Amino acid sequence: METYADLLTAIAPVSGKMRTILDPATGDAVGEAPVHDVADLERAVAAATAAQPAWAALGHEARSAALLRAADAVERSAESLAHLLSREQGKPLNGPNARFEVGACAAWLRTAAATELTAETVVDDGQTHAEIHYRPIGVVGAIGPWNWPMMITVWQVAPALRMGNAVVVKPSEYTPLSVLALIQVLNTELPEGLLSVVCGGRDVGARLAEHPAIGKIMFTGSTATGKAIIRSSADTVKRLTLELGGNDAGIVLPDADPKAIAEDLFWGAFINTGQTCAALKRLYVHDDIYDDVCAALTSVAAAMPMGVGLDETNVLGPLQNQQQYNIVARLVEAAKDSGARVLLGGNPTPEQPGYFYPTTLIADIEHNNPLVTEEQFGPALPIIRYSTVDEAVAMANALDVGLGASVWSADLDAARSVAARLQAGTVWINKHGAVDPRIPFGGAKQSGYGLEFGVEGLKALGVPQVING
Numbered sequence: 001m002e003t004y005a006d007l008l009t010a011i012a013p014v015s016g017k018m019r020t021i022l023d024p025a026t027g028d029a030v031g032e033a034p035v036h037d038v039a040d041l042e043r044a045v046a047a048a049t050a051a052q053p054a055w056a057a058l059g060h061e062a063r064s065a066a067l068l069r070a071a072d073a074v075e076r077s078a079e080s081l082a083h084l085l086s087r088e089q090g091k092p093l094n095g096p097n098a099r100f101e102v103g104a105c106a107a108w109l110r111t112a113a114a115t116e117l118t119a120e121t122v123v124d125d126g127q128t129h130a131e132i133h134y135r136p137i138g139v140v141g142a143i144g145p146w147n148w149p150m151m152i153t154v155w156q157v158a159p160a161l162r163m164g165n166a167v168v169v170k171p172s173e174y175t176p177l178s179v180l181a182l183i184q185v186l187n188t189e190l191p192e193g194l195l196s197v198v199c200g201g202r203d204v205g206a207r208l209a210e211h212p213a214i215g216k217i218m219f220t221g222s223t224a225t226g227k228a229i230i231r232s233s234a235d236t237v238k239r240l241t242l243e244l245g246g247n248d249a250g251i252v253l254p255d256a257d258p259k260a261i262a263e264d265l266f267w268g269a270f271i272n273t274g275q276t277c278a279a280l281k282r283l284y285v286h287d288d289i290y291d292d293v294c295a296a297l298t299s300v301a302a303a304m305p306m307g308v309g310l311d312e313t314n315v316l317g318p319l320q321n322q323q324q325y326n327i328v329a330r331l332v333e334a335a336k337d338s339g340a341r342v343l344l345g346g347n348p349t350p351e352q353p354g355y356f357y358p359t360t361l362i363a364d365i366e367h368n369n370p371l372v373t374e375e376q377f378g379p380a381l382p383i384i385r386y387s388t389v390d391e392a393v394a395m396a397n398a399l400d401v402g403l404g405a406s407v408w409s410a411d412l413d414a415a416r417s418v419a420a421r422l423q424a425g426t427v428w429i430n431k432h433g434a435v436d437p438r439i440p441f442g443g444a445k446q447s448g449y450g451l452e453f454g455v456e457g458l459k460a461l462g463v464p465q466v467i468n469g
Contacts, residue, residue, distance in 0.1 A: 246403030
């Protein structure tokens with residue numbers, strides 16, 4: 001049986017410039033990652049450009065069959081991929097974490113392969129017949145984050161390949177090994193040169209965004225970096241799909257059952273230890289049930305074990321890097337200094353190895369506190385009181401981001417009515433962050449633009465062509 005060490009040996013031979021990647025839970029070395037430069041990127045783009053026409057010519061059926069074989073390959077290597085991911089990213093093997101993420105990679109590959117995309121007849125009145133077809137773009141650049149490095153890479157790669165494109169992937173500098181290993185596994189079922197990884201810094205990312213041979217950039221990450229990509233891509237009029245920062249609001253209506261929703265609220269906020277773009281990051285609760293929701297959520301959160309990811313008992317892990325740890329610590333301290341009430345956590349242990357920040361719940365906090373208005377991207381949730389639904393909706397919509405949101409209620413009609421008033425790309429009811437490969441996903445306001453997943457996600461990786469006649 002292969003191990004994650006076997007994968008590392010295959011993906012990172014000791015030659016050229018290398019960089020040691022450390023485990024965020026222990027500080028131990030995970031492996032050596034190559035450090036590529038712009039010249040390496042140019043070679044990858046040239047190879048992708050050469051491989052793409054033959055891939056496009058195969059047609060949807062053959063390409064889908066290759067993606068299904070790639071999904072099989074991921075499943076064969078699932079345990080070694082999950083162990084590598086746990087060590088490099090920090091997330092535990094169990095819970096909605098490393099094994100879950102690898103499984104999601106296979107699921108998204110299969111769904112991209114199975115989703116039907118046929119020509120759409122838009123006019124057929126006996127005199128005019130017009131259809132929309134979707135042709136390959138060419139070469140797609142995929143720039144991914146460190147929080148879900150494998151899964152988000154597949155979100156980008158699977159539909160791009162299905163639509164006949166080649167792909168050049170640039171992973172986060174924090175989690176290159178996971179992406180290198182995943183692409184190595186996928187490439188056992190794909191033509192040479194079609195899919196490649198370039199592990200570089202900002203210079204590589206900037207060149208990818210401006211490269212004249214790249215027809216589209218897919219990016220998941222911060223709003224600031226997304227804006228830089230928009231600027232860099234302008235001269236070549238690239239197509240863009242940008243899934244940027246979020247600060248998702250959840251609104252609990254007064255008829256909700258606090259104990260019934262507590263565990264789903266917890267995982268909505270603390271999946272991947274809060275390091276998820278579409279996690280629940282600010283929770284608005286009606287006065288009538290505020291104390292009961294706080295008590296139920298605290299009870300659930302206190303029982304969730306946090307620690308080194310390879311320990312099978314843990315379901316929460318460390319923050320992935322020192323920079324993110326510092327952000328969470330700063331925002332929690334600002335909340336404490338303001339007089340907000342700490343229900344749980346807020347007391348990190350500096351001498352503990354790794355970037356562990358305790359699960360933290362903050363109550364009686366003002367809606368304009370930095371922990372509420374800034375994206376914490378970690379295991380700290382502010383819980384804000386409200387008196388009227390209008391007040392809650394106004395606070396939820398007050399920020400300049402709108403990736404996701406949620407409404408919690410026993411009355412689905414009431415929940416849907418509130419959901420329609422929220423400025424977010426997706427609004428979930430009685431759940432949060434439940435993405436589905438069949439359902440389009442994208443942001444509003446400064447959380448980005450463009451859709452991923454499902455038929456709309458496939459269309460976004462093609463060039464629409466109208467045939468009229």
